[in-house]
Amino acid sequence: MAKEKKLVESITARDVDFAQWYTDVVKKAELTGYTSVKGCMVFKPAGYAIWEKIQQELDRRFKKTGVQNVYLPMFIPESLLQKEKDHVEGFAPEVAWVTHGGLNELQERMCVRPTSETLFCDLYQKDIQSYRDLPKVYNQWCSVVRWEKTTRPFLRSREFLWQEGHTAHATAEEAEARTVQMLNVYADFCEEVLAIPVIKGRKTDKEKFAGAEATYTIESLMHDGKALQSGTSHNFGDGFAKAFGIQFTDRDNTLKYVHQTSWGMTTRMIGAIIMVHGDDSGLVLPPRIAPTQCVVIPIRQNAEGVQEACEKLTADLEAAGISVKYDDSDRSPGWKFADQEMRGFPMRIELGPKDLEAGQCVLVRRDTREKTVVPLEKAAEASAELLGTIQKDMLERARAFRDSHTYEAFDYETFKKTLDEKPGFVKAFWCEDVSCEDQIKADTTATSRCMPFDEQEIPEGAKCVCCGKPAKKMVYWGKAY
Amino acid sequence: MAKEKKLVESITARDVDFAQWYTDVVKKAELTGYTSVKGCMVFKPAGYAIWEKIQQELDRRFKKTGVQNVYLPMFIPESLLQKEKDHVEGFAPEVAWVTHGGLNELQERMCVRPTSETLFCDLYQKDIQSYRDLPKVYNQWCSVVRWEKTTRPFLRSREFLWQEGHTAHATAEEAEARTVQMLNVYADFCEEVLAIPVIKGRKTDKEKFAGAEATYTIESLMHDGKALQSGTSHNFGDGFAKAFGIQFTDRDNTLKYVHQTSWGMTTRMIGAIIMVHGDDSGLVLPPRIAPTQCVVIPIRQNAEGVQEACEKLTADLEAAGISVKYDDSDRSPGWKFADQEMRGFPMRIELGPKDLEAGQCVLVRRDTREKTVVPLEKAAEASAELLGTIQKDMLERARAFRDSHTYEAFDYETFKKTLDEKPGFVKAFWCEDVSCEDQIKADTTATSRCMPFDEQEIPEGAKCVCCGKPAKKMVYWGKAY
Numbered sequence: 001m002a003k004e005k006k007l008v009e010s011i012t013a014r015d016v017d018f019a020q021w022y023t024d025v026v027k028k029a030e031l032t033g034y035t036s037v038k039g040c041m042v043f044k045p046a047g048y049a050i051w052e053k054i055q056q057e058l059d060r061r062f063k064k065t066g067v068q069n070v071y072l073p074m075f076i077p078e079s080l081l082q083k084e085k086d087h088v089e090g091f092a093p094e095v096a097w098v099t100h101g102g103l104n105e106l107q108e109r110m111c112v113r114p115t116s117e118t119l120f121c122d123l124y125q126k127d128i129q130s131y132r133d134l135p136k137v138y139n140q141w142c143s144v145v146r147w148e149k150t151t152r153p154f155l156r157s158r159e160f161l162w163q164e165g166h167t168a169h170a171t172a173e174e175a176e177a178r179t180v181q182m183l184n185v186y187a188d189f190c191e192e193v194l195a196i197p198v199i200k201g202r203k204t205d206k207e208k209f210a211g212a213e214a215t216y217t218i219e220s221l222m223h224d225g226k227a228l229q230s231g232t233s234h235n236f237g238d239g240f241a242k243a244f245g246i247q248f249t250d251r252d253n254t255l256k257y258v259h260q261t262s263w264g265m266t267t268r269m270i271g272a273i274i275m276v277h278g279d280d281s282g283l284v285l286p287p288r289i290a291p292t293q294c295v296v297i298p299i300r301q302n303a304e305g306v307q308e309a310c311e312k313l314t315a316d317l318e319a320a321g322i323s324v325k326y327d328d329s330d331r332s333p334g335w336k337f338a339d340q341e342m343r344g345f346p347m348r349i350e351l352g353p354k355d356l357e358a359g360q361c362v363l364v365r366r367d368t369r370e371k372t373v374v375p376l377e378k379a380a381e382a383s384a385e386l387l388g389t390i391q392k393d394m395l396e397r398a399r400a401f402r403d404s405h406t407y408e409a410f411d412y413e414t415f416k417k418t419l420d421e422k423p424g425f426v427k428a429f430w431c432e433d434v435s436c437e438d439q440i441k442a443d444t445t446a447t448s449r450c451m452p453f454d455e456q457e458i459p460e461g462a463k464c465v466c467c468g469k470p471a472k473k474m475v476y477w478g479k480a481y
Numbered sequence: 482m483a484k485e486k487k488l489v490e491s492i493t494a495r496d497v498d499f500a501q502w503y504t505d506v507v508k509k510a511e512l513t514g515y516t517s518v519k520g521c522m523v524f525k526p527a528g529y530a531i532w533e534k535i536q537q538e539l540d541r542r543f544k545k546t547g548v549q550n551v552y553l554p555m556f557i558p559e560s561l562l563q564k565e566k567d568h569v570e571g572f573a574p575e576v577a578w579v580t581h582g583g584l585n586e587l588q589e590r591m592c593v594r595p596t597s598e599t600l601f602c603d604l605y606q607k608d609i610q611s612y613r614d615l616p617k618v619y620n621q622w623c624s625v626v627r628w629e630k631t632t633r634p635f636l637r638s639r640e641f642l643w644q645e646g647h648t649a650h651a652t653a654e655e656a657e658a659r660t661v662q663m664l665n666v667y668a669d670f671c672e673e674v675l676a677i678p679v680i681k682g683r684k685t686d687k688e689k690f691a692g693a694e695a696t697y698t699i700e701s702l703m704h705d706g707k708a709l710q711s712g713t714s715h716n717f718g719d720g721f722a723k724a725f726g727i728q729f730t731d732r733d734n735t736l737k738y739v740h741q742t743s744w745g746m747t748t749r750m751i752g753a754i755i756m757v758h759g760d761d762s763g764l765v766l767p768p769r770i771a772p773t774q775c776v777v778i779p780i781r782q783n784a785e786g787v788q789e790a791c792e793k794l795t796a797d798l799e800a801a802g803i804s805v806k807y808d809d810s811d812r813s814p815g816w817k818f819a820d821q822e823m824r825g826f827p828m829r830i831e832l833g834p835k836d837l838e839a840g841q842c843v844l845v846r847r848d849t850r851e852k853t854v855v856p857l858e859k860a861a862e863a864s865a866e867l868l869g870t871i872q873k874d875m876l877e878r879a880r881a882f883r884d885s886h887t888y889e890a891f892d893y894e895t896f897k898k899t900l901d902e903k904p905g906f907v908k909a910f911w912c913e914d915v916s917c918e919d920q921i922k923a924d925t926t927a928t929s930r931c932m933p934f935d936e937q938e939i940p941e942g943a944k945c946v947c948c949g950k951p952a953k954k955m956v957y958w959g960k961a962y
Contacts, residue, residue, distance in 0.1 A: 033551075034607040035600070036561055037591070040554035042604055045619070048550050069529050070514075073521035073640055074555075074593075074624060075577075080517055093583055096556075098593065100578040101639075102628040110518070112555075112579065112593070119516070123523055126515040138526070143555060143623070147583040158582075159554055 011342075013280050018224040023153075025274055029283045029343050032153045039151045039158035043267070046343060047154075049291035050270050051161060055141060057193050057289070058163065058265065061185050062139055067165060070138045072119045075110040080118045084243040087117060090210020094147045096158075112145040117211065117236075117262055120166035121244035128258060131170055131250050137178070139165040154271035155228075155481050162266035168258040170250065172237065175259035179235040182263040183216045186231035194269065195286040195394035196220050196276050197402050198230055199425075199476055201450035206434050209262075213237035219449045219476060221402045222275035225423020227449045227478035230272055233263035271481070276398050277367075283344025284367055286394050287387040294324045294383055295340045299333050299352025309356050313349060313379055320380040322387065341366060346390050349379060365390055367397075406476075415465045415477075419444040425478045427455075429471030431464035439466055440477065449476045492823075494761050499705040504634075506755055510764045510824050513634045520632045520639035524748070527824065528635075530772035531751050532642060536622060538674050538770070539644065539746065542666050543620055548646060551619045553600045556591040561599045565724040568598060571691020575628045577639075593626040598692065598717075598743055601647035602725035609739060612651055612731050618659070620646040635752035636709075636962050643747035649739040651731065653718065656740035660716040663744040664697045667712035675750065676767040676875040677701050677757050678883050679711055680906075680957055682931035687915050690743075694718035700930045700957060702883045703756035706904020708930045708959035711753055714744035752962070757879050758848075764825025765848055767875050768868040775805045775864055776821045780814050780833025790837050794830060794860055801861040803868065822847060827871050830860060846871055848878075887957075896946045896958075900925040906959045908936075910952030912945035920947055921958065930957045 011028060012020040026032050031047030043051065059069075075098060082088045095111035113119065124136060141163045151157045165182060169175040183200060190196045198218035208215035212234040220230045241247070241257035250256050277284040287293050294317055298310045310326055317324040325345075327336050333350070340348045350362040361379050363372045367390055374382040405424030409415035418426050430436060430448070437448055451473045462471040492509060493501040507513050512528030524532065540550070556579060563569045576592035594600065605617060622644045632638045646663060650656040664681060671677045679699035689696035693715040701711045722728070722738040731737050758765040768774050775798055779791045791807055798805040806826075808817050814831070821829045831843040842860050844853045848871055855863040886905030890896035899907050911917060911929070918929055936955045943952040 033604055035554055036558060036603050037554040037556050037600070040556060042554070043552035045549035045551055048552050051552075052550065068526035069533065070526055071524035071529050071532075071624075071642065073516055073518040073523070074626070075518050075521060075640070077517060095583065096579045097581040098577045099580045102575050102577075119518075122517050123514055143552075145555070159556070161552065 011280065011282060014223065014278070021278075021280075022271075022274060025278055025282055025342075026153045031270065031283075039148060041151075041153050041157045041159075043161075046291070047270060050273070050285070050289060051267055053289045053291060054193075054265075054269060055163075058185075058189055059141075061189060062163075062165070065137075065181060065185065067137050067139045069140060071140050071142065072116055072123065074113050074142070076113055076116075076118055077108050077110050079108060080122060081111060083118060083121070084211050084240055087211035087240075091115065091146075096145050096147055113142075114144055114146045115262075115264070116140070116142075116144075116164055117166065117240060118244075120262075121240050121246060121260075124168050124258065124260075125244050125246045128168060128246055128248050130248055134168060134170045134248060134258065135174065135178075136168040137165070138167065139163055152271075154274070155268050160267050162264050164264045165262060167261045168241075168246065169260070170248070170256070170258065172259045175237070175261050176235055179214070179216060179233045179261045179263070182261070183218065183231070183233040186233070186263070186265055187218050189265075190218060190220065190230060190269075191395060193286070193288045194273055194276075195288075195391060195398055196230070196272055197395065197399040199450055199452050200454075201452035201476070203232075203450060204432075204434075204437060204448045204473075204475070206437050207448055209234045211236060211239060213239060217450050219478075220272055220276065221405060221425060221478075222272070222481070223278070223401070224275070225405055225479075227425065227476075227480040228268070228272050228275070229449070229480065230269060231263070231265040234261060236260040236262070268481075277394060278344070281338070282342035284394070285344040285346055287346045287391045290344070290346050291323065292325050292343075292345045293322050293347065293387055295336070295345050295348045296324060296326045297333055297336045297340065297348050297350050298328065299350055299355070301328060303353040305356050306351065306353060309376070310351055313351060313361065313376065316380040317383055320384050322380070322383055347383065347386055349383070367394055409465055410463075412465055415440075416444055419446050419477065419479070423479075425449065425476045427474060427476055428465035429458065429462045430473045430475045431467055431469040432472040433464070433467065433469070436464055436466035444477075444479075446477045446479050449478045449480060451475050492761065492763060495704065495759070502759075502761075503752075503755060506759055506763050506823075507634045512751065512764075520629060522632075522634050522638045522640075524642075527772070528751060531754070531766070531770060532748055534770050534772060535674075535746075535750060536644075539666075539670055540622075542670060543644075543646070546618075546662060546666065548618050548620045550621060552621050552623065553597055553604065555594050555623070557594055557597075557599055558589050558591050560589060561603060562592060564599060564602070565692050565721055568692035568721075572596065572627075577626050577628055594623075595625055595627045596743075596745070597621070597623075597625075597645055598647065598721060599725075601743075602721050602727060602741075605649050605739065605741075606725050606727045609649060609727055609729050611729055615649060615651045615729060615739065616655065616659070617649040618646070619648065620644055633752075635755070636749050641748050643745050645745045646743060648742045649722075649727065650741070651729065651737070651739065653740045656716055656718070656742050660695070660697060660714045660742045660744070663742070664699065664712070664714040667714070667744070667746055668699050670746075671699060671701065671711060671750075672876060674767070674769045675754055675757075676769075676872060676879055677711070677753055678876065678880040680931055680933050681935075682933035682957070684713075684931060685913075685915075685918060685929045685954075685956070687918050688929055690715045692717060692720060694720060698931050700959075701753055701757065702886060702906060702959075703753070703962070704759070704882070705756070706886055706960075708906065708957075708961040709749070709753050709756070710930070710961065711750060712744070712746040715742060717741040717743070749962075758875060759825070762819070763823035765875070766825040766827055768827040768872045771825070771827050772804065773806050773824075773826045774803050774828065774868055776817070776826050776829045777805060777807045778814055778817045778821070778829050778831050779809065780831055780836070782809060784834040786837050787832065787834060790857070791832055794832060794842065794857065797861040798864055801865050803861070803864055828864065828867055830864070848875055890946055891944075893946055896921075897925055900927050900958065900960070904960075906930065906957045908955060908957055909946035910939065910943045911954045911956045912948055912950040913953040914945070914948065914950070917945055917947035925958075925960075927958045927960050930959045930961065932956050
């Protein structure tokens with residue numbers, strides 16, 4: 001028990017210092033590792049395995065909608081980056097520049113991609129001639145670089161992993177439909193797989209992507225009440241097409257510009273999983289994203305029959321499609337419990353000589369620590385069911401937390417006071433004027449997170465929470481990562 | 482038939498101009514695309530899908546041997562690259578240098594990783610303290626950059642995709658065993674999945690990896706008689722461990738240096754598939770690596786019942802686990818045949834009104850063009866069997882080609898003449914002196930490809946093919962990509 005205590009005590013309590021708690025979890029659950037490369041991070045096996053699960057789940061969903069994977073160069077020549085005016089203004093200040101190749105200075109410097117709109121445009125400009133070549137629905141899994149000044153593991157680092165989808169369509173309607181379709185894929189993925197509820201909506205012009213006509217977003221709420229932008233989908237209209245000359249001959253034999261979209265989700269979702277579900281004992285992984293779903297832990301493993309029974313149990317669970325590990329290391333059971341809890345594996349099964357005698361084992365949930373005793377021969381079935389229950393409960397708990405930390409404000413004093421005193425989202429009307437957004441940010445550090453799709457029926461007489469002029473939008477405001 | 486002819490005629494014949502044939506196949510099968518980034522390539526959907534299959538197959542095999550995936554930064558600070566002397570000499574001349582981040586010049590420039598030994602050493606130096614921390618068997622899937630002067634799609638480009646495994650072990654024996662184990666994984670993968678036979682052996686000191694104690698390689702033979710290094714596995718001994726100070730406390734309580742290995746396979750294997758199996762009609766993919774294994778092509782698709790029968794056939798094949806596409810586009814059957822052949826899908830099924838009447842369909846192999854008529858209800862079963870046969874035959878055909886293009890030479894005149902006149906490998910004895918390797922390269926442009934593991938029993942009196950001194954090794958020589 002001494003070892004167990006030691007392991008657990010080494011995490012800062014979540015409600016004492018959330019930032020330190022986060023850092024502790026990331027380190028103790030061995031998600032990231034040390035690197036001499038400033039501002040960059042190492043994904044260790046436990047961290048990368050979560051990303052692999054995210055990739056599998058998302059990629060399967062993408063392909064069902066007709067997405068094809070490709071890979072484009074990591075370098076963007078400066079002249080290419082500069083072709084779309086808003087885009088270059090948004091990204092040029094934060095890119096890494098390659099100036100030398102081998103022993104020679106390059107004739108034109110190149111940046112390491114911060115995002116690949118320009119490269120996809122360059123490709124589409126050559127590959128699209130006719131309506132027969134449309135739509136193009138490409139995606140790539142890669143790393144991108146943005147020269148951030150302050151960094152945090154998963155949430156903000158100079159290099160991160162993501163997928164970026166880039167599409168080209170014959171009509172504005174089709175592009176808009178794809179933009180919304182991919183946002184819905186992200187939202188479903190977050191809720192069904194990560195057990196993270198999200199608000200779906202549109203970004204204000206101030207917060208939209210550099211070069212986009214409209215940016216749609218899903219926003220989630222972390223345990224400390226801060227918002228996290230969790231996935232975005234952009235409709236570019238024909239802006240990039242005009243800048244890059246991407247035209248096609250339509251069925252009516254006229255030359256038209258394509259309409260484009262892009263959409264991305266990143267490794268910051270690993271940070272979201274930690275910050276939505278984690279607790280004072282460490283990480284808590286939703287079963288559907290956990291690389292290991294169950295750990296079988298023997299009690300008095302050298303007692304007669306325990307080893308064999310644990311091995312059979314492990315095999316039974318595996319056969320039932322559960323990702324399971326048998327921990328037969330020479331540590332104490334208490335140490336193993338704490339280790340399983342720290343790593344966030346959704347459940348464990350305890351099995352000792354007394355259980356064996358009674359023909360039973362003990363299922364322990366990671367999220368609630370609730371224990372259930374089940375007959376050994378029913379363990380696999382009961383575990384599969386329990387994992388389903390945990391997944392469902394985790395989403396419901398996160399949703400209840402989010403809902404109970406979402407406030408409304410109709411006047412500026414209440415608005416500021418709520419943002420100051422109550423961590424969470426504040427819903428408030430807005431006149432659509434950027435100067436009010438600027439004012440709010442200056443007064444509270446909060447930003448407009450999104451204009452939710454399904455809450456835009458503005459009541460008669462509603463006023464902007466900041467300036468009092470007639471309201472045009474309902475906005476979720478919050479302090480954000 | 483006019484369209485079909487046109488499509489086929491647009492490829493240069495393989496034996497007329499192999500290099501142009503290769504370029505044509507890569508383009509017409511839509512494996513790669515245009516990019517404005519000099520020396521880099523675009524992996525289009527058909528090309529990237531092959532890489533995804535390679536990744537799945539290799540990754541599964543890696544994980545069975547205990548490999549864990551990680552992800553390390555893409556940048557290497559110059560001081561880190563310089564820690565191992567041989568390594569920096571090997572790579573510094575061909576890396577891309579990042580000198581600016583955002584608007585500022587970096588205090589220390591960084592290269593984009595050409596390979597990540599130094600970063601893994603940096604990680605291991607921090608993470609390894611005790612024998613309990615060993616072995617570390619990490620791998621990453623990523624892109625790397627080497628500033629090549631002349632480039633060719635898949636075979637040599639400034640950026641390419643690969644996996645790089647990096648391991649650390651307590652003993653020299655264990656490191657050596659892992660080096661050989663991974664070479665065997667590569668060899669089995671090449672033969673079983675890519676249907677490419679390989680020679681397994683050791684590189685000479687001149688050809689080994691910068692910083693390695695020993696480099697093992699698998700070498701394959703392309704249709705033009707040139708060799709392709711297809712996968713390498715390096716044993717570093719404790720050289721990097723000493724340069725980076727990677728020590729652990731062993732069971733006997735003494736401080737020891739770890740022993741390390743690394744091993745990699747790259748997207749150049751897509752080039753190997755093209756050059757080993759392709760023919761004058763285009764790509765020929767082995768069934769186990771083909772993203773699409775079968776295309777169902779209707780003859781007179783508007784005739785009664787054909788559409789329905791094709792759809793049922795497609796569903797039957799899918800249910801049998803075959804990756805199948807139904808081509809119901811408005812092109813002619815002839816065009817579709819040529820298209821399927823160009824893209825290298827291993828087989829097609831032709832089905833028209835007459836077949837339907839007779840309750841049959843026609844299976845056509847891509848590799849031999851052999852046709853088999855089978856009853857409709859047996860089509861799925863027959864296709865699965867045919868795909869197995871194609872896979873087996875492709876390997877046997879490639880092996881027969883390789884064997885019939887492998888020669889022996891016991892004197893220098895024969896050796897030079899063979900290399901000059903007969904494309905392929907030449908087996909010849911060698912004294913182990915680098916000056917003979919240099920001489921051979923100067924005289925013939927051929928290099929030592931490998932010293933095969935199972936052919937090192939040197940007969941009494943055997944002499945170096947170049948200098949005539951006593952032979953110590955049997956070497957495969959060849960001109961290489």
